[in-house]
Amino acid sequence: MSALRLLSSAARRAPSALAQQRRGYAEVADKISLSLVLPHQAIFTSTDVVQVNLAAATGDMGILANHVPSIEALRPGLIEVVESGNASKKWFASGGFATVHPGNKLTINVVEAAPLESFSSEAVRANLQEALKVAAGNGSEEDKMEARIEADVYEALQHALGSK
Amino acid sequence: MLARRSLARIATQPSPLGAAPKNARNMATLREIELRLKSVKNIEKITKSMKMIASTKLAKAQRAMQSGKQYGLANSEIFQHTPLETPAKRKLFIVVSSDKGLCGGIHSSVSKATRRAIANTEKPVDSDSPIMVIGDKSKVQLSRVLAKNLAMSFNQIGRDIPTFADAAGVADLIVKSDVKYDGISIVYNKFVSAVAYEPEIVEVVGENALKESAGFRAYEMEDDVTKDLAEFSLANAIYAALVEAHACEQSARRNAMDNASKNAKDMIDRLTMQYNRGRQAAITNELVDIITGASAL
Numbered sequence: 533m534s535a536l537r538l539l540s541s542a543a544r545r546a547p548s549a550l551a552q553q554r555r556g557y558a559e560v561a562d563k564i565s566l567s568l569v570l571p572h573q574a575i576f577t578s579t580d581v582v583q584v585n586l587a588a589a590t591g592d593m594g595i596l597a598n599h600v601p602s603i604e605a606l607r608p609g610l611i612e613v614v615e616s617g618n619a620s621k622k623w624f625a626s627g628g629f630a631t632v633h634p635g636n637k638l639t640i641n642v643v644e645a646a647p648l649e650s651f652s653s654e655a656v657r658a659n660l661q662e663a664l665k666v667a668a669g670n671g672s673e674e675d676k677m678e679a680r681i682e683a684d685v686y687e688a689l690q691h692a693l694g695s696k
Numbered sequence: 697m698l699a700r701r702s703l704a705r706i707a708t709q710p711s712p713l714g715a716a717p718k719n720a721r722n723m724a725t726l727r728e729i730e731l732r733l734k735s736v737k738n739i740e741k742i743t744k745s746m747k748m749i750a751s752t753k754l755a756k757a758q759r760a761m762q763s764g765k766q767y768g769l770a771n772s773e774i775f776q777h778t779p780l781e782t783p784a785k786r787k788l789f790i791v792v793s794s795d796k797g798l799c800g801g802i803h804s805s806v807s808k809a810t811r812r813a814i815a816n817t818e819k820p821v822d823s824d825s826p827i828m829v830i831g832d833k834s835k836v837q838l839s840r841v842l843a844k845n846l847a848m849s850f851n852q853i854g855r856d857i858p859t860f861a862d863a864a865g866v867a868d869l870i871v872k873s874d875v876k877y878d879g880i881s882i883v884y885n886k887f888v889s890a891v892a893y894e895p896e897i898v899e900v901v902g903e904n905a906l907k908e909s910a911g912f913r914a915y916e917m918e919d920d921v922t923k924d925l926a927e928f929s930l931a932n933a934i935y936a937a938l939v940e941a942h943a944c945e946q947s948a949r950r951n952a953m954d955n956a957s958k959n960a961k962d963m964i965d966r967l968t969m970q971y972n973r974g975r976q977a978a979i980t981n982e983l984v985d986i987i988t989g990a991s992a993l
Contacts, residue, residue, distance in 0.1 A: 567770040571860040571935055574766035590918040602916035603774075605924055629921075629928055631774055634914060639770040641932055643860055 562597035568640045585612040586630050599632045606630055608685040610692045622648040624692055653693050660686035729971045740960035743953045750950035757943040760857045768936025771929055775901050778911040784879030786822045792884035792941045793831035794854035799949040802885055803833035809895035810883050811841060826875045847875050858942055863935035871927050879905055884937040885944035891951060893944040900933045902926055
């Protein structure tokens, strides 16, 4: 799938200046309108949020209100949404696109995502072993490529779960 | 005068085959009516159960459609900010229908909308614009009129709630094919209400058109992901259309089966009445025979 193909061009450069910052002072007045949607579920539809941290293919980044319009491909990783104050919710997403539109709107289309709490690290570890075995095995090139992508996703998941 | 009398004599002569028993005609008709009645009752049972099945499928399909619509709206946001200066000449039409029938006018509505769009004089498109059809029913209808435009067709989609994997597969095949186009129009049925639907055309901007659009240059991209964005948006748009069309099809099938059940019920009432009248007439005739026979003694 095209969403998974994006991952193979991932280059993890140094995080950009706005990465992982959290405003510790007074309540933020400016919010950005977020639409975080999955094919089978709409998590946010035009909800005003303070900050969104994304795992873009070009590096981790944070989006605040009045961000410059930009298009980012997402690699499998965490999406963290700060709605107000310090409360933030995390989802692990498989990949997709995040677009900041002129007019202070952020739309994120991802193929699959789930709250970080709902993942079990044992299952992740077991599946990672499986995928690495197939990737190093002697199947067809396509199968090995798919297993390599699978293994990358599980590694990202482990990283996300580890740094909870 | 002589002719008239001879005619009358011929009419009263018994037929060479021998007189048929008096009640034979009534019995044959009664048997026919009984057979018809049985078959219409069976049909009523079938259409009633199809209506039930369609109702339950409709409930699920509507829930999936709600999220699918939001997904499609978020996806099409970028196309609203990147309009084309010159409208696309060579459009690829993706017609969304399905393989199954007995759903009212679903398939013919998208086929007609496609034909109207190609014949449109206000916003002209190339007359040999390629068409790709999802679903055998519309493929058959379009191949009768626009056979030379048909580029590709897909089937076995729409048996159950469409998934993103279906849409991604379709988008993948479209992108891998050699079909040339400036823009893409997806023709599908929009869900207006549980009893109404109407055909709708959604525009998807292709990779080259995105690059040429002035609005697109306002967006910053660290790496050039235009191609990936175009393919991903196409899959998203196809998914949103598939899910909505599926919901429309289930609601149309439910309404069609509902009407069929009502008609079958009316037919059953009418036939039952006819059957009973015929039965009573036969009994009355037998009684008349017996009584005239008895009174002749």
